[in-house]
Amino acid sequence: MKQNVKVNIKPLTRVEGHGNIKISIKDGRLEEANWEVVETPRFFEALLVGKHYENVPYICGRICGICSISHTLASIRAVENAFGIVASRQTTMFRLLLKHMETMQSHILHLYFLVAPDFLGAGSVLPLTRTHPEEVQVALRLKRLANEACTLIGGRCLHPIRTVVGGFTMLPAKAELARLGRRLEEARSDLERAVELFTSFTMPDFVRETEFVSLKGDNTYPFIGGNLVSSDGVLKREDEYLAMTNEYCVEQSTAKWSRLSRPSFAVGALARFNNNHALLQPEAGRAAERLGLRPVCHNPFMNNIAQLVECLQVVEDSALIIDNLLASEWQEARQSVTPRRGRGVGVVEAPRGILYHYYAFDGKGRLEKADCVIPTSQNHANIQHDLQALAAHYAKAGRKDQDIELLAQMLVRAYDPCISCSVH
Amino acid sequence: MADTLSYLGVPLSRPRVAFFELTSCEGCQLQIFNNEASLLDFLSLVEIVNFREAMTEKSDDYEIAFIEGSISRRDEVEKLKKIRRQAKVLVALGSCACFGGVNRLRNRFHDLDWVKKEVYGDFPVDTAEVQPLEAQVPVDLKIYGCPIKKEEVERVISNLVLGKAVTPPEYPVCMECKAHENLCLYELGEPCLGPITRAGCDAWCPDNRRGCWGCRGPAEEANVKELEKIMRRYHFSREIIIDRLECFGGFAAYVDKLRAPGRHTHG
Numbered sequence: 001m002k003q004n005v006k007v008n009i010k011p012l013t014r015v016e017g018h019g020n021i022k023i024s025i026k027d028g029r030l031e032e033a034n035w036e037v038v039e040t041p042r043f044f045e046a047l048l049v050g051k052h053y054e055n056v057p058y059i060c061g062r063i064c065g066i067c068s069i070s071h072t073l074a075s076i077r078a079v080e081n082a083f084g085i086v087a088s089r090q091t092t093m094f095r096l097l098l099k100h101m102e103t104m105q106s107h108i109l110h111l112y113f114l115v116a117p118d119f120l121g122a123g124s125v126l127p128l129t130r131t132h133p134e135e136v137q138v139a140l141r142l143k144r145l146a147n148e149a150c151t152l153i154g155g156r157c158l159h160p161i162r163t164v165v166g167g168f169t170m171l172p173a174k175a176e177l178a179r180l181g182r183r184l185e186e187a188r189s190d191l192e193r194a195v196e197l198f199t200s201f202t203m204p205d206f207v208r209e210t211e212f213v214s215l216k217g218d219n220t221y222p223f224i225g226g227n228l229v230s231s232d233g234v235l236k237r238e239d240e241y242l243a244m245t246n247e248y249c250v251e252q253s254t255a256k257w258s259r260l261s262r263p264s265f266a267v268g269a270l271a272r273f274n275n276n277h278a279l280l281q282p283e284a285g286r287a288a289e290r291l292g293l294r295p296v297c298h299n300p301f302m303n304n305i306a307q308l309v310e311c312l313q314v315v316e317d318s319a320l321i322i323d324n325l326l327a328s329e330w331q332e333a334r335q336s337v338t339p340r341r342g343r344g345v346g347v348v349e350a351p352r353g354i355l356y357h358y359y360a361f362d363g364k365g366r367l368e369k370a371d372c373v374i375p376t377s378q379n380h381a382n383i384q385h386d387l388q389a390l391a392a393h394y395a396k397a398g399r400k401d402q403d404i405e406l407l408a409q410m411l412v413r414a415y416d417p418c419i420s421c422s423v424h
Numbered sequence: 425m426a427d428t429l430s431y432l433g434v435p436l437s438r439p440r441v442a443f444f445e446l447t448s449c450e451g452c453q454l455q456i457f458n459n460e461a462s463l464l465d466f467l468s469l470v471e472i473v474n475f476r477e478a479m480t481e482k483s484d485d486y487e488i489a490f491i492e493g494s495i496s497r498r499d500e501v502e503k504l505k506k507i508r509r510q511a512k513v514l515v516a517l518g519s520c521a522c523f524g525g526v527n528r529l530r531n532r533f534h535d536l537d538w539v540k541k542e543v544y545g546d547f548p549v550d551t552a553e554v555q556p557l558e559a560q561v562p563v564d565l566k567i568y569g570c571p572i573k574k575e576e577v578e579r580v581i582s583n584l585v586l587g588k589a590v591t592p593p594e595y596p597v598c599m600e601c602k603a604h605e606n607l608c609l610y611e612l613g614e615p616c617l618g619p620i621t622r623a624g625c626d627a628w629c630p631d632n633r634r635g636c637w638g639c640r641g642p643a644e645e646a647n648v649k650e651l652e653k654i655m656r657r658y659h660f661s662r663e664i665i666i667d668r669l670e671c672f673g674g675f676a677a678y679v680d681k682l683r684a685p686g687r688h689t690h691g
């Protein structure tokens with residue numbers, strides 16, 4: 001039977017920000033499948049003009065409540081690159097530790113509060129507190145640990161206070177850091193339960209060949225700074241980011257779109273995994289295998305699984321960083337900063353993918369020009385192409401309206417879109 | 425709990441609560457999820473019927489509406505007015521909702537066309553001057569902060585449920601900071617808006633050795649003249665004061681006075 005499907009979701013729930021999904025299939029043929037972003041822009045690149053460098057990372061954190069640490073760190077890195085400041089090894093380690101804890105915070109929130117309800121047949125995490133109380137407790141414990149770790153290092157769990165150009169305003173007490181190390185060790189059993197839970201979920205069998213863009217790790221799985229790579233073979237330096245992002249405006253979205261070697265590309269946990277899987281810590285690597293995640297994976301739903309693998313990755317890596325920090329003599333938390341006229345790019349892997357901040361400063365350290373390229377904005381075009389392919393694929397397979405509606409929502413959720421951030 | 429109790433017209437057994445956002449970073453809503461230790465207890469106090477960021481089910485039958493974010497496009501005014509018609513209590517959640525927040529920084533250019541062009545080039549986008557909720561509808565309660573402090577939200581909600589009056593502190597951050605026996609940041613060479621900013625965050629930033637940027641807006645008797653004197657004593661320029669005062673929108677009225685008209689341009 002030739003089927004007709006109409007899907008109109010306005011706005012999509014359990015994602016950060018406002019986006020709509022429209023699908024129309026007539027007589028088994030796809031008429032349209034659209035991912036529309038209607039979020040109100042905040043014009044960060046304009047409102048930053050004239051701001052003092054010290055204020056810039058503080059404001060930029062507010063691009064996104066969920067990945068405020070990533071924005072703050074990308075922003076600080078761009079400022080430091082513009083002024084020719086090289087962060088000390090100690091500062092670099094504390095920043096990476098903070099970054100790791102944000103990754104865990106964000107991934108756990110996404111996996112348990114936004115994704116798991118779809119696989120457990122619920123509309124939100126609220127009914128799961130009754131049907132799956134233990135799983136919810138696992139999620140709350142992991143998230144609490146990540147939040148408290150961010151507070152310990154950054155001063156609060158979002159919109160960090162201690163992170164400044166030049167380092168940190170203050171550092172945690174060594175004893176507190178050691179305690180965090182022990183708590184991370186204990187968290188492994190909760191992560192094991194998370195792996196068990198997600199092994200029991202079947203990700204939809206949808207595959208579309210995709211170009212993946214991320215940082216390229218040299219010796220470690222990358223999160224802060226370094227070269228840029230695409231799975232189609234493009235390799236660029238950090239300051240050549242414009243060659244990777246190629247932003248343009250489209251009617252259906254207040255966020256800009258990006259392209260590289262193909263009409264669209266993907267960023268995020270799956271992209272990082274596909275481009276850097278050989279650099280995973282041993283347990284994270286084993287978890288990937290158990291969860292059926294193998295490179296190069298072209299199933300966008302597996303981004304959920306890659307996020308879970310990264311939770312193990314950051315916990316293992318954090319333990320090493322903490323050991324390292326505890327074994328070393330601590331220097332001053334903050335180095336002095338002398339502004340100068342210049343331009344700088346700062347790139348980090350935010351939870352949802354590669355994030356770029358670029359600034360130009362005048363001689364007094366006031367900002368003249370800013371450009372921020374957000375992970376989700378880079379993903380929008382890919383979501384659009386996936387959505388079309390997915391609708392066509394499942395329509396052909398004769399799936400019902402509600403099925404396609406649910407799968408379409410799950411697809412977009414798998415990208416963990418941060419829509420207000422992408423529009424910024 | 426007795427059914428006869430009510431507060432601002434809200435019946436007190438498990439009030440129906442909805443969360444909405446206008447132009448924001450969603451950080452304030454996230455803060456509500458961030459109190460893992462007491463989250464489940466908290467959820468048993470209220471019935472959340474609308475929370476797009478976290479749940480698919482939704483209902484337009486609610487008593488308390490929490491609204492995050494500022495107004496920055498015409499359609500948001502309609503959305504806000506609709507919520508106002510339904511809600512018995514409308515709560516502005518965070519500095520964006522209370523003052524316009526960092527979003528408001530673009531208002532200082534008084535040139536929307538330039539703002540649009542700087543970001544989108546010639547591509548058309550719809551936007552307007554950034555406003556706090558109060559500019560369009562009456563607001564019953566304000567929860568200050570960028571971000572809000574999760575303990576404060578829970579306190580506000582429990583007080584609502586118990587029918588107790590909710591009053592944010594009127595004294596400045598300095599009081600909390602001094603109670604913590606912090607070394608004053610001015611002594612460390614950093615400016616701080618603690619003397620004029622409304623307390624309630626428990627001196628969040630000074631406790632972390634960073635000056636206050638005034639995210640909670642002015643204390644009841646904010647003496648900006650006095651602050652200017654302190655800043656001068658420590659050799660901070662007027663521009664540095666303005667940077668801090670205008671960051672979160674709470675001191676917009678003071679900034680307008682400090683900044684001679686037309687002085688600030690982008691070019």
Ligand code: SF4
Pocket residue numbers: 062065448449450451452453492493517518519520521525526569570571572
């Ligand atoms: S007040 Fe701050 S944390 Fe809250 S929504 Fe606005 S920018 Fe985000």
Ligand code: SF4
Pocket residue numbers: 597598599601602606607608609610616617618619627630635636
């Ligand atoms: S650090 Fe700030 S809040 Fe604390 S006493 Fe000094 S001026 Fe007041």
Ligand code: SF4
Pocket residue numbers: 569570597621622625626627628629630635636637638639640641
């Ligand atoms: S110290 Fe100032 S800037 Fe920091 S949270 Fe409190 S009011 Fe906001």
